[in-house]
Amino acid sequence: MKIQTLFFGITSDLVETNDLEITISENSSINDFKVFLKKKYPKLENINSYAIAVNETYAEGNLILKEGDVVAIIPPVSGG
Amino acid sequence: MKRTSIKITSKKLDLQECYNFVEDDSCGGISAFIGTVRNDTQGKEVLQLDFSTYKPMAIKEMQKIADLALEKFPIHKIAIHHAEGMLQIGEIPVIITASSKHRKATFEACEFAIDTLKETVPIWKKEYFSDGEVWVNAHP
Numbered sequence: 343m344k345i346q347t348l349f350f351g352i353t354s355d356l357v358e359t360n361d362l363e364i365t366i367s368e369n370s371s372i373n374d375f376k377v378f379l380k381k382k383y384p385k386l387e388n389i390n391s392y393a394i395a396v397n398e399t400y401a402e403g404n405l406i407l408k409e410g411d412v413v414a415i416i417p418p419v420s421g422g
Numbered sequence: 423m424k425r426t427s428i429k430i431t432s433k434k435l436d437l438q439e440c441y442n443f444v445e446d447d448s449c450g451g452i453s454a455f456i457g458t459v460r461n462d463t464q465g466k467e468v469l470q471l472d473f474s475t476y477k478p479m480a481i482k483e484m485q486k487i488a489d490l491a492l493e494k495f496p497i498h499k500i501a502i503h504h505a506e507g508m509l510q511i512g513e514i515p516v517i518i519t520a521s522s523k524h525r526k527a528t529f530e531a532c533e534f535a536i537d538t539l540k541e542t543v544p545i546w547k548k549e550y551f552s553d554g555e556v557w558v559n560a561h562p
Contacts (some may be wrong), residue, residue: 350476351546352560395544398479414476414544420558421473421480421504421545422457422516422536 343368343409345375351417353392356385366407372396373403375413392417426488427501430477430545435503435514444499444521453528455536457516459509463558469550473506473515476544480504483543487535491520494534495527502535504545515547 347362354360366378372394380389393416394401400416407413427443437456444452459471484502491500500520509515516539520531539545547558 348476350474350544352557355557395476395479398476398482400542414479416476416544417546417557418559419540419542419544420547421475421543422540 343370343407345407346410346412347379348412348414350414351420353386353415353417357383370407371403372401372405372407372413375407376403379415386415388417389415425492425499426485427499427503428481428484428488429501429503430475430480430484430506431503432505432507435505435517437514437517437519440501440503440517440519443501444519446498446521448523449498449521450523451525451528452519452521453525453532455516455518455532456514457536459511459513459515461511463549466551468511469552470508470510471515472508472548472550472555473504474546474548475504475506477506480544484539487538487542490538491531491535495520495522495531496524497522497527497531500531500535502539504539504543506545 345364347364376389395414488500498521503517505515518532518535520528522528
């Protein structure tokens with residue numbers, strides 16, 4: 343299934359893009375997705391310290407992704 | 423009546439707008455927190471800051487903070503406005519205003535809102551120095 347993946351902050355520099363379509367197997371969880379992403383982009387070595395948002399809401403690692411989800415990689419925020 | 427005003431803009435933030443939004447005859451006080459761009463970080467001179475956002479989600483998270491502040495504190499209204507894009511020293515990345523019958527709630531609401539914003543709202547700043555640039559907080 344296809345997952346639209348958004349990168350922000352330092353992660354967009356590490357993967358050198360803001361936006362990617364990633365194909366992973368059905369019934370993958372966020373944790374599975376992180377493992378996949380780290381394998382594909384070894385520079386994302388700190389991925390376990392990044393938050394993940396699915397469809398604009400923070401999500402836990404055990405959430406199962408579905409086709410068409412928008413997954414955002416959220417490194418530590420620094421607004422204000 | 424709308425009791426929250428949430429905004430992310432690449433235009434200059436407007437303190438008067440945030441004041442006018444929360445101002446009300448029933449209120450005895452208004453507090454404002456104004457974040458400003460500082461010229462140094464840990465002794466190193468900062469030239470400018472670039473704020474990037476995950477805008478639709480950042481708006482939702484700011485709205486959650488405003489709604490929660492209304493639940494937690496006896497305030498009348500709250501405004502949370504944040505800037506995006508390149509800001510120079512002394513410019514304003516964030517304004518929070520809150521109004522209430524009595525002053526204490528306004529202080530508490532502003533403090534709660536800025537503290538929570540810094541933890542949860544997907545906004546990132548990059549500091550620019552004379553010899554390069556760095557994402558703030560990138561390596562916890």
